[in-house]
Amino acid sequence: MLSDLMDSWIPVALSQDLPAATVMPVLAPAGPLALWRSRSGRATASADRCPHRGMRLSHGFVRGEALSCIYHGWSYSQAGTCLRIPAHPGLAPPETIRVATHPVAEAGGIIWVAVGEPAAEPPRLDGLVPLRSLTAEAELSTIEAAAGATAGPDGLVWQAPNAPAVRLLLVPQRAGETLIHVLVPDGCATSERIAASRAVESLRRTAEERQRKGSRHAA
Amino acid sequence: MPREAMIDEWYPVGLFSQLDQTGRRTALMGEPIDVALGADGKAKVTDGNGRALPVTVRYGHVWSSLGEPGKDLFAIPEADQPGRRLVDVGVVRVRCSPLRAVENFLDIAHFPFVHTDILGAEPHTEVQNYKVEIREDEDEVWATQVQFYQPQAAKSASGGITTEYMYRVPAPTCSILYKTCPPRPGEWDVITLFVQPLAEDLCDVWPWMALYDDETPMTDLIHFQQMIFLQDRSILENQIPALLPLDPGMEIPTRADQTSVAYRRWLKRHNYTYGAQLVAQ
Amino acid sequence: MKLYDYILSPSCYTVRLMAALTGVKLDIRPVDFHPGLEHRGPELMALNPGGSIPILEDGDLILTESSAMLVYLAARAAPEWLGSGAPEQAARLQQWLLFSHRLTANLGGARLHDMLLRPGDIDLLRTQGIAALRELEAGLFEQSQRGMRFLASDRPTVADIACFPYVALAPDGGVSLDPYPAIRLWSRAIRSLDGFIEMPGIHRLHELKPDPQPETGEA
Numbered sequence: 001m002l003s004d005l006m007d008s009w010i011p012v013a014l015s016q017d018l019p020a021a022t023v024m025p026v027l028a029p030a031g032p033l034a035l036w037r038s039r040s041g042r043a044t045a046s047a048d049r050c051p052h053r054g055m056r057l058s059h060g061f062v063r064g065e066a067l068s069c070i071y072h073g074w075s076y077s078q079a080g081t082c083l084r085i086p087a088h089p090g091l092a093p094p095e096t097i098r099v100a101t102h103p104v105a106e107a108g109g110i111i112w113v114a115v116g117e118p119a120a121e122p123p124r125l126d127g128l129v130p131l132r133s134l135t136a137e138a139e140l141s142t143i144e145a146a147a148g149a150t151a152g153p154d155g156l157v158w159q160a161p162n163a164p165a166v167r168l169l170l171v172p173q174r175a176g177e178t179l180i181h182v183l184v185p186d187g188c189a190t191s192e193r194i195a196a197s198r199a200v201e202s203l204r205r206t207a208e209e210r211q212r213k214g215s216r217h218a219a
Numbered sequence: 220m221p222r223e224a225m226i227d228e229w230y231p232v233g234l235f236s237q238l239d240q241t242g243r244r245t246a247l248m249g250e251p252i253d254v255a256l257g258a259d260g261k262a263k264v265t266d267g268n269g270r271a272l273p274v275t276v277r278y279g280h281v282w283s284s285l286g287e288p289g290k291d292l293f294a295i296p297e298a299d300q301p302g303r304r305l306v307d308v309g310v311v312r313v314r315c316s317p318l319r320a321v322e323n324f325l326d327i328a329h330f331p332f333v334h335t336d337i338l339g340a341e342p343h344t345e346v347q348n349y350k351v352e353i354r355e356d357e358d359e360v361w362a363t364q365v366q367f368y369q370p371q372a373a374k375s376a377s378g379g380i381t382t383e384y385m386y387r388v389p390a391p392t393c394s395i396l397y398k399t400c401p402p403r404p405g406e407w408d409v410i411t412l413f414v415q416p417l418a419e420d421l422c423d424v425w426p427w428m429a430l431y432d433d434e435t436p437m438t439d440l441i442h443f444q445q446m447i448f449l450q451d452r453s454i455l456e457n458q459i460p461a462l463l464p465l466d467p468g469m470e471i472p473t474r475a476d477q478t479s480v481a482y483r484r485w486l487k488r489h490n491y492t493y494g495a496q497l498v499a500q
Numbered sequence: 501m502k503l504y505d506y507i508l509s510p511s512c513y514t515v516r517l518m519a520a521l522t523g524v525k526l527d528i529r530p531v532d533f534h535p536g537l538e539h540r541g542p543e544l545m546a547l548n549p550g551g552s553i554p555i556l557e558d559g560d561l562i563l564t565e566s567s568a569m570l571v572y573l574a575a576r577a578a579p580e581w582l583g584s585g586a587p588e589q590a591a592r593l594q595q596w597l598l599f600s601h602r603l604t605a606n607l608g609g610a611r612l613h614d615m616l617l618r619p620g621d622i623d624l625l626r627t628q629g630i631a632a633l634r635e636l637e638a639g640l641f642e643q644s645q646r647g648m649r650f651l652a653s654d655r656p657t658v659a660d661i662a663c664f665p666y667v668a669l670a671p672d673g674g675v676s677l678d679p680y681p682a683i684r685l686w687s688r689a690i691r692s693l694d695g696f697i698e699m700p701g702i703h704r705l706h707e708l709k710p711d712p713q714p715e716t717g718e719a
Contacts, residue, residue, distance in 0.1 A: 017681035021707050022688065025678050051471050053322075054458040061707040070703060071454055072328045073344065086344035087328040087475035097471055132641050134634075135679035179679075190645050197641060234535060309535030312615055314674070335704045342712035423617075438530040438538070442507040445534075449508055449700030452615070453671065 007116035009123075011169045011181055014130045015109045018043065023067060025058035027173050028113050030102060034058040035111065038065040044078040045113045047100040057099065110169075110181065123154050128167050128183040131196055136178050138207040140170050142214065143178055146207035155183070160199030164192050168200070176211070180204070221419065222248050224490035227286035228390055231413035231425045234307050235276050238262055246417045247285050248493055254281055278427050279307045280413060293359075293389035297409045297429050306437065308426035308444045315455040316494035317392045317416040318463040318486065320424055323451050324394045324412045325386050325478040327367050333450050336370050343368040346475035353485055360388035360485050362478040373408065373443070375432040376401045386478050391491040392416055403431045410444070419494045420461045424448065462496035501526055504544065504555040506533040508616075510608060510665035511566040512554040513699040518570045518661050520697040522578035534616050567597050570658040583657045593652040593659045596639070600662035602632055607666040610673025622674070629675045633683065636667065640682035649689055656690060664690050668702050 012026040013035055023036035025048055032048035034057035042065070048058050050069040059070045066083055068075040073086040074093075080101040082093035103114040105122050109130040112122040136143060144150050147158045147168070155169040169181040184196050225248070232245055233254045242255025251267045264272040264283040275282045277292050297303065313320060323329075328346050330339025349365040365384035369376075385397040385407070392414040397407035408430045415423040426444050464470055465487045472480050486495060503519075503526045505512045519526045531553050532538040539545075539553045548555045548564045556563040556572070563569050574581035583589045606628035612618035613625065639651065648654045651663065668687055670677055677683060690696065691705050698704055 014681070017685065019685070024681070024684060049459050051469075052473075053470055054460060054464075055454060056457045056459065059453075059457055059703075061705065063707055063711045068706070070332055070706075072326075073332045073341075073706075085473060086331070086341070087346040088473060089345055091473075133681055134637070193645050194642050197638065197645075201638060237535060307535060310617060312617055314614070332706065333703070335698075335706075341706075341709065436530070438532040438536070441532060441536075442530050446507050446700045450703075453701055453703070456671070 007118050008114075009105060009112035009118050009121075010115055010171060011110050011122070012045070012113050012171070013111045014133055014181060015043075015106055015111055016130065017133065018111065021062040023058055023060055023062055025056070026113070027179075028102065029115050030100075032056075032058075033102065033113065034060065034067065035104075035113075036062050036067045038062060038078065040065060042078060043104045043106055043111055045102040045104050046076060046080060049099070050074060051097055051099065125154065125167065125183060127186055129186045129188075131166070131182040131184050131193055133179060133181045134200065134204065135173065136180055136204045136207055137176060138178055138204070138211040139176060140172050140178050142211045143168075143170060143180070143203070143207045146203055146210055155181075158203070160196070160203065163195040163199035164188055166196050166200060221493040221495070222285075225391055225416075225493045227284060227288050228392070229273075229275065229282040229284055229288050229292045230392065231280045231415050231423075232264060232283045233262075233281045234310070234425070235262060235279060235281050236307060238281065245415070245423070247283065248416050249418055250285055252283065252285075254283070278411070278413070279305060280425055280427065293393070295395060295409060295411070295429070297407065300429070302431060302433075303429045304432055304437070304440065306428040306430065306440050306444070308428065308441055308448075311424050311426075311445070311448055311452065312417075312421070313424055313452050313455050314421055315458065316420055316461055316463050317414045317422040318491075318494040319455055319458055319461075320414050320422055321388065321392055321394045321412065322463065322479045322482055323455055324396065325362070325388070325482060326476070327365065327384065328475045329451075329454070330367060330369070333454060334447060338369050338371075338447065339367060340370050348474060349477065351477040351481045353481060357389070360386075360478070360481050362386040362481075365478075373398070373401060373430075373432075375430075375435060388482055388485070391486060391489070391493075392422075400431050402433070406431055408432075412448075416493060422494075460496060463494060464497075465492065465495045466498040468498065502529055502557040503527070504529050504531050504539075504547070504553050504557070506531050506539075506553055508700060509533065509553060510611075510669055510699070511552075511604060513665050514566050514661055515554050515556065515569045515573070516699070517665070517697055518573045518581075518658065521661070521693060521695045522573055522581065523695070524573055524577045567600065567658070567662055570597075570662055574658050580655065581658050581661075583652050589652050593657050596651040596659035597662050599632070599635070600659070600666070602628075603663060603666035606632055607670045607673055607675060610675060611666075611669055612673075614673045626673065626675055629670060629673065633667065633670065633675070633677075633680055636663065637680045637682050640686050644682065650686070656693065660686070660690060665699065665702070672701055 018037045020037050021039050023034050026033050026035045033045045034048040035045050037043050048056050055071040060068050066075040075084045080098045082097040105112045108125050149156050151170050155167045159165045167183040171179040173179050182200050238256040240256050242253050253265050257263045262274050262281045264274050272283045331341050331344045351362045363385045369382045370379045382399045387395040394412045396410045400406045400408040411427045413425040465483050505528050540551050556569045583593045606625050609620050610625040613620040613622050650656045651659045
């Protein structure tokens with residue numbers, strides 16, 4: 001499974017969940033990232049740690065085209081260079097002060113972060129639109145078992161009763177936790193979208209129950 | 220062993236005013252301890268095996284040690300000055316290294332961002348140069364001639380003022396701040412942070428104050444200080460790594476951070492590493 | 501109107517916030533909840549034998565439930581915060597107003613335990629808190645599908661103000677807010693309201709204030 005991650009794209013968030021001038025924490029194989037969108041709309045994935053005193057940058061704030069740390073206001077460009085240190089307004093910050101950034105691609109309402117050097121663009125998920133993201137306390141394999149389906153390179157196709165067929169993009173997080181991006185066919189009515197959301201919540205309950213029972217029986 | 224060099228220090232373990240004969244269970248550096256009022260009205264501290272530990276009562280708090288303190292608890296002469304209001308602020312638990320808690324207390328560059336419109340405000344973010352030294356005789360870290368513009372420096376301040384500060388670290392998990400006293404120019408208000416290390420990444424913080432302020436009700440004084448500390452707490456719980464790095468490389472200081480640089484150097488010199496990490500680890 | 505208040509109490513803050521948003525001037529009477537336990541002392545027990553804060557006093561009227569205080573403030577000063585009165589909207593408002601009491605118990609209880617050393621079954625409180633946050637996340641998602649950005653309506657109501665503080669302070673009790681994108685956006689919308697005031701633990705949104713010195717070196 002890990003080898004699948006080499007030189008690929010990880011879907012970390014939905015575009016709708018990252019409006020302009022906001023930042024949110026996401027997890028990639030490289031580690032925790034601060035995913036942020038500038039005032040002009042450009043998405044950037046920076047390492048989620050300010051090199052000054054180690055504060056999480058995902059707690060920071062976006063002004064213009066820069067991300068600032070909440071602790072002392074140090075601000076960083078989309079390239080990761082430090083632009084300003086408010087305690088020393090006249091100082092041009094040394095180039096050694098920087099945060100690592102990772103390539104980001106945004107397509108079809110999904111934000112992807114590169115792992116390694118992917119040869120191609122992220123997968124196109126034609127005919128599908130994002131619905132919402134949710135997190136399950138269950139392993140990816142447990143979710144597959146609950147859904148009775150296997151996840152392929154374009155996600156997991158699942159048909160719930162009384163709901164449209166959904167596509168789930170499953171992204172392992174920390175041990176025992178999986179991020180689920182839910183996609184539905186383009187053109188679904190509001191009632192169908194809500195039904196899809198509730199169906200996936202049911203699936204999550206089933207998967208988590210399986211996970212809890214499974215871990216109790218584990219050697 | 221991270222605890223070794225710090226085992227003989229005094230640490231705060233409770234508020235004297237809240238002690239009763241039933242007592243309370245707490246901890247020091249991973250060891251359970253019990254703090255109670257004896258039948259004689261004196262504070263007593265015992266470890267998990269019932270062994271009596273050293274006790275002293277000072278600055279409103281009960282202090283104890285897992286080892287054998289070689290000297291008395293540090294002195295704060297202002298605590299005995301007549302006319303001072305002595306304020307027990309009350310304990311707050313924080314999931315962070317006790318050393319990170321102290322270092323945050325020594326920092327002023329965060330005022331405009333974390334204590335916005337109280338201790339600092341944009342665009343007044345510049346930190347002017349100040350003086351830092353390790354005073355060899357007392358073996359304490361001192362920062363003096365620190366200045367910062369503050370919209371509401373204290374409950375007793377009626378508007379924005381440029382506040383003068385001095386910082387003092389007399390023990391690895393204690394810090395004392397001396398700041399401009401609006402009602403009595405020429406005197407210093409004293410605000411302290413006494414930190415009880417429960418584990419390397421968990422501490423109980425006991426703030427205490429000795430102020431000149433005849434106007435403000437006690438509860439307001441308590442609330443002001445709790446407000447300031449609570450604003451820092453969500454920072455402290457989100458710093459990575461949890462343990463304070465004592466070697467350069469992981470974190471980059473600037474001139475504004477001189478006090479914290481001196482503090483980290485002083486900790487390393489003494490091998491005060493409970494709550495810290497070194498490069499080799 | 502006199503509010504018996506503790507600066508660190510989310511329930512007290514909910515009333516202070518409502519007053520700020522609706523332009524009501526409150527006469528604040530600080531209560532030494534911690535470390536002094538003044539809310540259990542003779543003066544305050546005489547006023548509220550329930551032994552809790554906040555307490556709101558307006559002439560002969562003494563209120564001891566924060567939800568009731570929010571409703572009272574809105575009714576007096578800004579009735580638009582009570583919603584349109586249409587049955588479905590009124591029902592949603594009630595639902596989430598009552599839900600906020602569960603947050604006080606679970607997220608609030610976890611916070612009191614972790615921060616102020618109050619007794620509690622912390623694992624249970626966190627488990628219940630996570631369940632509540634998931635309900636809130638699903639509720640906000642479904643509202644968004646109906647074209648509404650807040651719990652009962654497309655504009656904020658007392659229900660949002662009742663729930664907001666405990667949610668925003670969930671991390672104080674060891675419950676992370678990272679996995680809830682809808683809650684993040686809703687929290688941000690509330691913090692961006694005209695007249696919004698913070699409480700300790702809820703930072704100012706610095707991005708709302710333009711940079712005192714514009715960034716250079718932008719991409």
